Amino acid sequence: MAAPRIMVNVPKTAARGEIVEIKTLIAHKMETGHRMGLNGQRIPRDIINRFECTYNGALVFAADLFPAVSANPFIAFTTVAVASGTLKFRWVDDHGKVSTTSAKITVT
Amino acid sequence: MKRLCVVLALLSSGAVASDKRSGVEYVSPETRALQADDFANPGMLWVGGGEALWNEAVGQTKKSCASCHQDAKQTMKGVAARYPVFDEVRKRPIDLQGRINQCRVRRQKAAAFAFESEALLSLSAYIAHQSRGMPVTPPRDERLWSYIENGKELYFRRIGQIDINCASCHDARAGQRLSGNLIPEAHPTGYPIYRLEWQSAGSLQRRMRGCMTGVRAEPYAYGSPEMINLELYLMNRAAGLPIETPAVRP
Numbered sequence: 122m123a124a125p126r127i128m129v130n131v132p133k134t135a136a137r138g139e140i141v142e143i144k145t146l147i148a149h150k151m152e153t154g155h156r157m158g159l160n161g162q163r164i165p166r167d168i169i170n171r172f173e174c175t176y177n178g179a180l181v182f183a184a185d186l187f188p189a190v191s192a193n194p195f196i197a198f199t200t201v202a203v204a205s206g207t208l209k210f211r212w213v214d215d216h217g218k219v220s221t222t223s224a225k226i227t228v229t
Numbered sequence: 230m231k232r233l234c235v236v237l238a239l240l241s242s243g244a245v246a247s248d249k250r251s252g253v254e255y256v257s258p259e260t261r262a263l264q265a266d267d268f269a270n271p272g273m274l275w276v277g278g279g280e281a282l283w284n285e286a287v288g289q290t291k292k293s294c295a296s297c298h299q300d301a302k303q304t305m306k307g308v309a310a311r312y313p314v315f316d317e318v319r320k321r322p323i324d325l326q327g328r329i330n331q332c333r334v335r336r337q338k339a340a341a342f343a344f345e346s347e348a349l350l351s352l353s354a355y356i357a358h359q360s361r362g363m364p365v366t367p368p369r370d371e372r373l374w375s376y377i378e379n380g381k382e383l384y385f386r387r388i389g390q391i392d393i394n395c396a397s398c399h400d401a402r403a404g405q406r407l408s409g410n411l412i413p414e415a416h417p418t419g420y421p422i423y424r425l426e427w428q429s430a431g432s433l434q435r436r437m438r439g440c441m442t443g444v445r446a447e448p449y450a451y452g453s454p455e456m457i458n459l460e461l462y463l464m465n466r467a468a469g470l471p472i473e474t475p476a477v478r479p
Contacts, residue, residue, distance in 0.1 A: 130268035144268045192428035
């Protein structure tokens with residue numbers, strides 16, 4: 122399948138100063154590196170190790186992920202609606218593959 | 230009247246409609262919350278992927294599903310609630326996944342998707358999602374009766390080294406525990422489901438194969454007539470319950 126499967130939910134509008142909840146979900150196998158495959162060969166680790174969210178360029182939330190995180194990681198967090206603009210989301214995995222998406226918010 | 234009796238006889242093995250409880254009622258509140266929130270439900274990743282596939286032109290014909298079926302939100306409504314149905318081409322029942330692959334091979338002139346592939350699960354999830362909330366309504370098609378009867382026979386056939394049948398757990402002991410997990414009534418209303426144990430979406434056939442392996446029986450092959458007949462019987466048994474796709478289960 123072509124595009125990475127990502128879902129983010131950001132409120133379309135918010136009042137200035139309001140605390141808004143943001144939910145993100147990305148499809149990723151999150152292979153821990155601890156599992157053995159056929160013939161006892163270790164399956165190499167492949168996880169998303171970094172998640173970042175910037176709000177009009179400013180980093181508002183970031184997380185380092187480790188092998189205990191399940192497949193298809195769901196990350197929800199809150200931020201304060203300060204101004205209309207764009208939230209950018211960025212996931213980086215062990216292969217250096219970067220997945221991004223963005224969402225707009227209108228602050229009144 | 231005779232037909233009605235047969236239908237009633239087929240359905241009477243399970244509980245009556247009002248007594249049926251979907252598997253969602255047997256899961257923890259946390260899992261239920263995950264299923265209820267479309268932005269947290271990981272099964273929605275497959276639904277989203279399926280929407281992209283629906284509109285993707287493929288095969289020698291360079292046609293997408295949408296080229297013939299237009300907007301799935303309209304045309305696929307209720308489809309998952311009535312499948313499996315009788316297939317005129319094969320002259321035997323066909324399930325939703327089988328129909329998707331049949332369409333790919335015969336109409337789009339493309340290669341069939343492999344069972345449990347991300348693509349097949351995604352398209353199935355997207356199509357089944359269009360029926361969410363609609364009651365399971367198996368077709369009143371007498372050509373299906375012998376297959377439903379066979380599915381019922383398989384459901385009650387004791388298999389494996391443990392020598393039990395589906396009913397031993399899912400009828401007789403629904404609501405009790407099997408190594409810490411609540412045993413549900415085996416109503417397949419939310420497939421493809423996102424199963425936390427699998428860390429992935431999976432089909433009803435994968436789930437049934439899990440049970441068969443669990444009782445140490447040789448599981449039926451993916452797409453085998455036995456699997457389709459079991460699906461057929463289970464959907465008849467679940468008649469009236471709402472479709473939940475994509476359901477989340479532990």
